[in-house]
Amino acid sequence: MCGKGMSDVATGGEEQEEGASTEFEDMFEREDGDPKEEESNSEKAIGYLSEELQAERDKIVRTGPFSFESIPVFMGHGTEDEKVPIEIGRLAADFLDIIGVNIEWKEYEGLGHWYSSDMLRDVVRFLKGLDGWKDSTDESRTV
Structure with a gap:
């Protein structure tokens, strides 16, 4: 709830709960x-x-936007996760989106409660897309 x-x-x-006014x-x-x-x-x-x-x-003292609103978030979830149902992840991602968090949600078909090479590739792509991310393989460039 x-x-x-x-x-x-x-x-x-x-x-509206059942029986509620x-x-x-x-x-x-x-x-x-x-x-x-x-x-x-x-x-x-x-x-x-x-x-x-x-x-x-x-x-709670506010001097500007909540810090969590300015931090991009990547969330990945396997469709076959036996420990945490994918619907929980979807609800979490939807809620974060509703409250203004910059969320990227990815589902991985057939993946259980673990990670995959596709998920790791997406995480790296996500991180490289962030402003200020520095690629350690090329010290002369900032992505």
Whole structure:
């Protein structure tokens, strides 16, 4: 529920549990009745998670974008993974995309809970595509 709940919060979607009241309640409404100022999807998800973990959200000091929003992420997953179902990876990648993370998702047909030469090749390609990545085989060039 936590991952799905955070996705719903970040996208503004509503999750209606069976038997729950159909009356709409704005989870972002302040006690004084004023809605919170516009938050990014990342801020909404972090706020939801903070409440779920009963953490103090006001201790998060923002001076700019969240650092995780500026870090490209590569995620690869085998379609035959017997330990972690591929759907979990898909949900994680979708959620990271929703909250603004630059995510590259790749599925590897027939691969179980391991890595393959194709996955390693994709990881190297991904890393070489990052700004500032230096190829150790050619010290004179920056990719």
